[in-house]
Amino acid sequence: xxxxxxxxxxxxxxxxxxxxxxxxxxxxxxxxxxxxxxxxxxxxxxxxxxxxxxxxxxxxxxxxxxxxxxxxxxxxxxxxxxxxxxxxxxxxxxxxxxxxxxxxxxxxxxxxxxxxxxxxxxxxxxxxxxxxxxxxxxxxxxxxxxxxxxxxxxxxxxxxxxxxxxxxxxxxxxxxxxxxxxxxxxxxxxxxxxxxxxxxxxxxxxxxxxxxxxxxxxxxxxxxxxxxxxxxxxxxxxxxxxxxxxxxxx
Amino acid sequence: xxxxxxxxxxxxxxxxxxxxxxxxxxxxxxxxxxxxxxxxxxxxxxxxxxxxxxxxxxxxxxxxxxxxxxxxxxx
Numbered sequence: 001x002x003x004x005x006x007x008x009x010x011x012x013x014x015x016x017x018x019x020x021x022x023x024x025x026x027x028x029x030x031x032x033x034x035x036x037x038x039x040x041x042x043x044x045x046x047x048x049x050x051x052x053x054x055x056x057x058x059x060x061x062x063x064x065x066x067x068x069x070x071x072x073x074x075x076x077x078x079x080x081x082x083x084x085x086x087x088x089x090x091x092x093x094x095x096x097x098x099x100x101x102x103x104x105x106x107x108x109x110x111x112x113x114x115x116x117x118x119x120x121x122x123x124x125x126x127x128x129x130x131x132x133x134x135x136x137x138x139x140x141x142x143x144x145x146x147x148x149x150x151x152x153x154x155x156x157x158x159x160x161x162x163x164x165x166x167x168x169x170x171x172x173x174x175x176x177x178x179x180x181x182x183x184x185x186x187x188x189x190x191x192x193x194x195x196x197x198x199x200x201x202x203x204x205x206x207x208x209x210x211x212x213x214x215x216x217x218x219x220x221x222x223x224x225x226x227x228x229x230x231x232x233x234x235x236x237x238x239x240x241x242x243x244x245x246x247x248x249x250x
Numbered sequence: 251x252x253x254x255x256x257x258x259x260x261x262x263x264x265x266x267x268x269x270x271x272x273x274x275x276x277x278x279x280x281x282x283x284x285x286x287x288x289x290x291x292x293x294x295x296x297x298x299x300x301x302x303x304x305x306x307x308x309x310x311x312x313x314x315x316x317x318x319x320x321x322x323x324x325x
Contacts, residue, residue: 006323076298172309179312182319233305234300 007191009113009182021121030117033109037098045094054099066094077239081246088128089242092121093235100181104220112230113181116172122174124239133245144248173237180230184223193217257321264318271311278303 015027048063070090073084096112105111111117133141144157145162173203194212198205286293299311 073298172306172313175316176305176309176312179316179319180308183315229301233301235299237305240302 005186005193008185008189011114029109030111030114033099033102033111034117037095037102039110040097040102041094053222061070073236074239077236078243078246082239082242085242089235089238092238093231096121096177096234097228097231100231101185101224103181103185104223104227110144110181110185112177113185114180118174118178119170121177122170125173125241126170129241129245133240133248135250136245141248142243144244148249169241173234173241174216176246177234178231180226184219184226188219188223191219261318261321264314264321267314267317268311271308271314274307276311278307288303 010027011030013026013028013031016113017024017026019025019149044059045063048059048070050061051057053060067090067189070093071083074086074089078085099111103112116237133144137143145166147158147162160227195209195216198209198212201208278300282293282296285296
């Protein structure tokens with residue numbers, strides 16, 4: 001029995017396609033899970049802050065911990081002025097974290113394993129950095145590409161490299177999250193496929209299937225770590241890019 | 251050579267690049283651990299830098315994985 005590890009990433013239409021002004025719109029499983037994620041984050045935070053006890057309960061302390069965690073990240077990497085972007089970074093962090101965690105539930109859909117979703121998030125950050133950088137610093141934002149204290153002889157080459165690395169940021173920002181999720185879920189699926197293949201191979205195969213089953217359990221634990229880590233990486237890189245917009249001088 | 255076979259061989263070769271990223275990530279975490287054991291009180295403050303370096307290094311390995319995936323499923 002063959003298992004197709006890519007099938008889980010397929011986009012399916014849940015409703016008939018609508019045509020609006022020559023464009024095709026459809027409600028897919030990806031859109032459904034994005035609604036579920038937003039609903040889950042909102043429900044969690046509203047429920048956690050409904051009581052507002054001085055001594056926080058279990059759910060309230062989780063909310064407070066995630067708030068403090070993101071606030072410390074923003075403050076340490078983008079400075080106090082970066083705190084005005086805290087709602088944005090917190091929203092990004094919670095969305096990516098819940099998307100990764102909900103994606104780990106079997107038979108669910110991982111929104112962040114679609115490049116179009118992560119690219120949209122990364123491009124939002126990129127244009128926010130460019131827009132805010134020019135709005136706040138004017139043309140001084142271009143100082144970002146001219147590091148201080150570099151000999152004049154190699155300065156042109158450095159500027160070209162800096163511009164290229166700035167432009168490749170949205171690519172690496174989005175592809176990192178996407179490829180981590182994709183690779184992790186493919187690995188899980190391949191090992192899960194081994195269980196089915198061995199289990200179908202007679203009595204000896206069922207005993208052999210214990211090995212990939214243990215592997216899947218361990219991989220799921222690893223994926224739980226990766227899900228959190230990638231959400232954190234996405235948030236901290238957003239802070240570091242925003243820091244460039246706030247303080248463009250090196 | 252059969253184009254499909256060449257595609258699979260290319261995907262395999264592209265994945266070699268991930269080894270370099272593995273070495274890099276190992277160096278980052280190893281050096282962080284060595285430094286954290288020398289001065290545990292300063293370790294917590296450098297956690298953000300650790301994750302940033304890890305993310306930048308990992309991205310390069312992910313790019314080679316992406317090329318392999320593109321060869322297998324995209325092109």
